[in-house]
Amino acid sequence: MNYADAARRALTSLKDGFILLAIESSCDETAAAVLNGRRSVLSAAIHTQIPLHRLYGGVVPEIASRSHAERIRAVVDEAVTRAGVSVSDISAVAVANRPGLVGALLVGVSYAKGLAYALGAPLIGVDHLQGHIAANYLTHGELEPPFVCLVASGGHSHILHVRSYSEFELLAKTRDDAAGEAFDKAARALGLPYPGGPELEKLALDGDAYAYPMRSAFNESDESDFSFSGLKTAVVNLVHTEAQRGARLNRADVAASFQRAVVQTLVDKSMRCLERTGESTLVLAGGVSANAALRAALKRAAEARGARCFYPEPHYCTDNAAMIGCAGYHRLLQGCADGLALDAEAEWRL
Numbered sequence: 001m002n003y004a005d006a007a008r009r010a011l012t013s014l015k016d017g018f019i020l021l022a023i024e025s026s027c028d029e030t031a032a033a034v035l036n037g038r039r040s041v042l043s044a045a046i047h048t049q050i051p052l053h054r055l056y057g058g059v060v061p062e063i064a065s066r067s068h069a070e071r072i073r074a075v076v077d078e079a080v081t082r083a084g085v086s087v088s089d090i091s092a093v094a095v096a097n098r099p100g101l102v103g104a105l106l107v108g109v110s111y112a113k114g115l116a117y118a119l120g121a122p123l124i125g126v127d128h129l130q131g132h133i134a135a136n137y138l139t140h141g142e143l144e145p146p147f148v149c150l151v152a153s154g155g156h157s158h159i160l161h162v163r164s165y166s167e168f169e170l171l172a173k174t175r176d177d178a179a180g181e182a183f184d185k186a187a188r189a190l191g192l193p194y195p196g197g198p199e200l201e202k203l204a205l206d207g208d209a210y211a212y213p214m215r216s217a218f219n220e221s222d223e224s225d226f227s228f229s230g231l232k233t234a235v236v237n238l239v240h241t242e243a244q245r246g247a248r249l250n251r252a253d254v255a256a257s258f259q260r261a262v263v264q265t266l267v268d269k270s271m272r273c274l275e276r277t278g279e280s281t282l283v284l285a286g287g288v289s290a291n292a293a294l295r296a297a298l299k300r301a302a303e304a305r306g307a308r309c310f311y312p313e314p315h316y317c318t319d320n321a322a323m324i325g326c327a328g329y330h331r332l333l334q335g336c337a338d339g340l341a342l343d344a345e346a347e348w349r350l
């Protein structure tokens, strides 16, 4: 099959009932969604593996791959049925193919390839982080590039200059742990279940954010990049030191102090990037964008300098297939499609 031709055929049918199926399986959610416009979601289905991984305190890659393989067919069928379409109506298939757990990604990529081949439809590989950014297009109909985007997820923390729907420039990044990873590890040290981010946020609600000084010389320097491993280690050390002393640690105070330090870092670095680029729109994306303290602080800081701030509605913050569909739609609009050689890639690249 000639995939460029298939993409062109699909593009000419964009106006009359163009149906795009999107699949996401990069980590611990098996998800599918059906779109009939770049910002129009007909249906979404998701199977979360959180209960499977909670037992181990984090995602176990082999268990994730097996669960995706078991669930993907039912999840895709559910999305198609809920959209009120049939499989033969699908004009294009978009799939997250990077970055992520390679075995997990392979399940979605293989399923998408099979469907695209059977339907003679174009297959579109989507960068998962570009998917997270696109989640904002679904929530905010008026949002258009250019803007500065803070992508804070479990595996990545980057600040990008989104120049257009297809041009991205890396402005700053974490030198070690991703923000979500730091939340998860700090939460684990505090005895909270996986995934720790939302649990730590809940615990922090009852805490004093100034009870424990948590500073990072690197984050306070002129560096554009940032670092979370020191803040995470500060929590781990606090927990151990207090346990050795036999003292009772105020866990809520530790959670609130840690969260304040992470939020402050992300806000400071994002503001610098706004300044550097001269942009007046700041966008938040990725799982950590569900954090209310981060949302509020970024919005306050952006608005104080006359910039607008956007973040996705809660169900589009964490992994989902609708955001992959939106990003895939934009790739297709640029005439991009991948052939059956599309592969899963663990690493992120721009």
Ligand code: AMP
Pocket: 027, 152, 153, 154, 155, 179, 180, 181, 183, 184, 195, 196, 197, 198, 201, 286, 287, 288, 289, 290, 291, 292, 317, 318, 319
């Ligand atoms: P993602 O990698 O984009 O799927 O996002 C998952 C990551 O986001 C995990 O590390 C979660 O702990 C983190 N996360 C989700 N909700 C929150 C929250 N409310 N506060 C902090 N981190 C969160």
Ligand code: MG
Pocket: 128, 132, 153, 154, 286, 287, 318, 319
């Ligand atoms: Mg993600």
